[in-house]
Amino acid sequence: MNQKQIYSIQNWLPFEEILKKGIIKLKDNYYVKIIKIIPINYNLKSELEKEAILNSYKIFLKTCNFNIQILIQSNKEDLSKHISNIKKQIKKEKNSELIHISNNYINFIQKTNQEKNSSSKNFYILIKNSNTNNKKEDINYEERAIEELNEKYFKIKECLSRCGNNVIEFEEKEEIQKVIYSFLNANEYLQKEGDKNN
Numbered sequence: 001m002n003q004k005q006i007y008s009i010q011n012w013l014p015f016e017e018i019l020k021k022g023i024i025k026l027k028d029n030y031y032v033k034i035i036k037i038i039p040i041n042y043n044l045k046s047e048l049e050k051e052a053i054l055n056s057y058k059i060f061l062k063t064c065n066f067n068i069q070i071l072i073q074s075n076k077e078d079l080s081k082h083i084s085n086i087k088k089q090i091k092k093e094k095n096s097e098l099i100h101i102s103n104n105y106i107n108f109i110q111k112t113n114q115e116k117n118s119s120s121k122n123f124y125i126l127i128k129n130s131n132t133n134n135k136k137e138d139i140n141y142e143e144r145a146i147e148e149l150n151e152k153y154f155k156i157k158e159c160l161s162r163c164g165n166n167v168i169e170f171e172e173k174e175e176i177q178k179v180i181y182s183f184l185n186a187n188e189y190l191q192k193e194g195d196k197n198n
Contacts, residue, residue, distance in 0.1 A: 032128050032129075035127070035169060035170075037166070038166040066152055067127075068125050068126065068156070
């Protein structure tokens with residue numbers, strides 16, 4: 001009688017090890033680096049600024065002649081806790097004018113959220129080493145892979161900073177774990193973040 005083989009989540013995930021500086025070692029002996037991007041609001045820029053940003057972005061595309069993956073994590077805004085806090089403050093308030101303004105504000109944000117389906121977004125860039133020498137017995141392989149990823153990171157940072165974007169390198173393993181967790185368990189992660197913020 002054959003026993004059913006049980007696979008854990010670790011078997012399914014492609015990660016072998018999470019290193020520092022946003023670098024992840026994959027099971028196929030590739031290395032990946034995750035970078036967070038905080039973008040500018042392009043729509044608020046003048047025509048001259050927009051033209052400069054587009055020219056800088058063209059330089060970014062020409063300079064970074066390697067594969068990148070752009071991930072956008074869109075999180076629907078849950079305003080229920082924010083509204084609940086306002087209602088608690090209204091109960092304590094004695095000034096009728098402030099109560100009226102607060103109620104109008106609640107109606108406004110509910111209506112705006114319903115019409116525009118408000119959401120916040122996180123932007124990430126993933127880069128992968130070229131893995132030209134995929135030999136596990138090569139003792140310098142990991143060192144060279146990390147060096148290659150860091151070179152790519154600095155190119156991206158330099159180019160995107162010219163566009164006005166902030167490029168953030170993750171410092172600790174825990175930060176990368178949070179990012180991975182947020183993609184694999186989006187609903188639960190958003191609930192926890194909402195609880196922390198309220």
